[in-house]
Amino acid sequence: MPLNELSVVDYLNKMNNREISAEQVLKDIFNQIDRIDKTVKSYLYLNKEEALSEAKKIDQKIKNNDIPPLAGLPVAINDNICTGGMETTAASRILKGFIPPYDATVIKRIKDAGGIIIGKTNLDEFAMGISNENSAFQITLNPWDRTRVPGGASGGSAAAVAADETLIALGTDTGGSVRLPASFCGISAIKPTYGRISRYGVIGCASSLEQIGIMGKGIKDLAILMNVISGYDELDSTSSHISTPDFLLSCREGINNLKFGIPKEFFSQDLDRGVKEKVIDSINRISQLGGKIEEVSLPNMEYALPAYSIIAMAEASSNLAKFDGISYGLRIEDSGDLEEMYLKTRGSGFGAEVIRRILLGTYVLTSNHYEDYYLKAQKIRSLIKKDFENVFKKFDLLIGPASPVPPFKLGEKEDEPLAQILAEIYTSPVNMAGLPAISINCGFTEKERLPVGLQIIGPPFQEEKILRVAYNLEQELKEINSVKPDLSF
Amino acid sequence: MSKQIVTEKDVGYIAKLAKIGLNKREKELYSGQINDILLFFARIKELNTEQIEPTFFEGTPSQHFHEDVVMPSLPQNIALGMTGCREDGYFEVPGIL
Numbered sequence: 001m002p003l004n005e006l007s008v009v010d011y012l013n014k015m016n017n018r019e020i021s022a023e024q025v026l027k028d029i030f031n032q033i034d035r036i037d038k039t040v041k042s043y044l045y046l047n048k049e050e051a052l053s054e055a056k057k058i059d060q061k062i063k064n065n066d067i068p069p070l071a072g073l074p075v076a077i078n079d080n081i082c083t084g085g086m087e088t089t090a091a092s093r094i095l096k097g098f099i100p101p102y103d104a105t106v107i108k109r110i111k112d113a114g115g116i117i118i119g120k121t122n123l124d125e126f127a128m129g130i131s132n133e134n135s136a137f138q139i140t141l142n143p144w145d146r147t148r149v150p151g152g153a154s155g156g157s158a159a160a161v162a163a164d165e166t167l168i169a170l171g172t173d174t175g176g177s178v179r180l181p182a183s184f185c186g187i188s189a190i191k192p193t194y195g196r197i198s199r200y201g202v203i204g205c206a207s208s209l210e211q212i213g214i215m216g217k218g219i220k221d222l223a224i225l226m227n228v229i230s231g232y233d234e235l236d237s238t239s240s241h242i243s244t245p246d247f248l249l250s251c252r253e254g255i256n257n258l259k260f261g262i263p264k265e266f267f268s269q270d271l272d273r274g275v276k277e278k279v280i281d282s283i284n285r286i287s288q289l290g291g292k293i294e295e296v297s298l299p300n301m302e303y304a305l306p307a308y309s310i311i312a313m314a315e316a317s318s319n320l321a322k323f324d325g326i327s328y329g330l331r332i333e334d335s336g337d338l339e340e341m342y343l344k345t346r347g348s349g350f351g352a353e354v355i356r357r358i359l360l361g362t363y364v365l366t367s368n369h370y371e372d373y374y375l376k377a378q379k380i381r382s383l384i385k386k387d388f389e390n391v392f393k394k395f396d397l398l399i400g401p402a403s404p405v406p407p408f409k410l411g412e413k414e415d416e417p418l419a420q421i422l423a424e425i426y427t428s429p430v431n432m433a434g435l436p437a438i439s440i441n442c443g444f445t446e447k448e449r450l451p452v453g454l455q456i457i458g459p460p461f462q463e464e465k466i467l468r469v470a471y472n473l474e475q476e477l478k479e480i481n482s483v484k485p486d487l488s489f
Numbered sequence: 490m491s492k493q494i495v496t497e498k499d500v501g502y503i504a505k506l507a508k509i510g511l512n513k514r515e516k517e518l519y520s521g522q523i524n525d526i527l528l529f530f531a532r533i534k535e536l537n538t539e540q541i542e543p544t545f546f547e548g549t550p551s552q553h554f555h556e557d558v559v560m561p562s563l564p565q566n567i568a569l570g571m572t573g574c575r576e577d578g579y580f581e582v583p584g585i586l
Contacts, residue, residue, distance in 0.1 A: 101568075310530055345511030359500065379538035
């Protein structure tokens, strides 16, 4: 088996047993990237030389019996997370050539634990989108069907994991941006509770909603990286002081007697039939494993998506004001004054989806519309939060689909800006309430054999319970998930 | 035909506030798209939220203050090194007036 196909669990076992070297694994990964990434286009930037040199150092350390926790684990990073000395663009023309002078906290923690950053992955520009088609530089293809999108915004990371171009990856999730692409690419991804992982060094768009998420081939892999990057960070005032448990231990227990709520609003007529079938199959399996299943209602859910979109766009319009062409990034200045430089730089530096969202965000924040849109949306957020609190009094976890549809065709939703929003219908309420959730592959649609993601949502800081259920289900679905995308092109 | 909430003129005004230069064709395109999205947003008006308090942040942002200790900042050459437009240790900008 080529070493790029290893899970993180197997990688660490083999490294600890001195069966493989970090350098060998990296070489297999870069061979895979050389072979397929001209087609799949997961990566925007490769850190090949530095990564190989780091791997040699780690291998030497291990020879001296000094094994760091991640033992040279190769990690791919979404390109909206700052990596010191390595180009970071958020897939935007306005940041082309930007090299951050510092590492995001998660990058520092990965490096300190002996992990190796292998490159930066593609995304929808500034993480705004659901398909990766909004990247200013390239469109990533879905490894399962190259005529389809990998999902977004963190589609490059999802495709890289699915195509064995890395062992694990980081993405960001503002309204579903690790869970949706995980669902589309047949992998697993966790969006932790707001505050669990430091956001310092993320090129922020919607600061009250977004979290760094982990995307991998298996549930234990997610738990291993959660252990490394979670925990309080004084550089992020929204990071939580809550202690970090050993997430890996949570995968040891069964799910007998846990109570699961199935929100009926997640099974509306918008849900694709093929997706619904697979999600219901998994719910039945959870029931067979001893879980207690009951239908529940989240009565304000129909207002979650418009309220989420208003808040996300308002925050984005404010956050993206810093890209002004002065201290870094693109500057277009042919003649004229400062105002004209701003207009030209921002007008041509941002892509259409980003401009649309900045305009909408600016509109809902103007004094005439603030109360009707922005303030109202924040009040609805209180109701959404309350809905979740009410159901979690009775249930341990909620289960439903991650996406209403399987991966769609490239270009299919290009001219439908509203469709970019609607795909987040089941994932964005989770961000509104700051909850943790996971997407795990639960099979493939009967007709077109496209991956389907099951979403498991928990109360704040209950990631252990989510991982525990996801791991049990993963063992149940082992046979179904042993299929790999055909990458023989 | 759907209800018109924003006109091209409104989009021009918002774009100016957001400091984004748009040409006539773009204003026309965005006004149609923004109109559709605002109609979708209007759904929230159905809900009575008069007695509800807003939630601006999830969880409790930790109100922790740093100790008042002088720490090194980004060296000037690095801070200025990310732009080609600099002069005598300052960022260079076009004329303001």
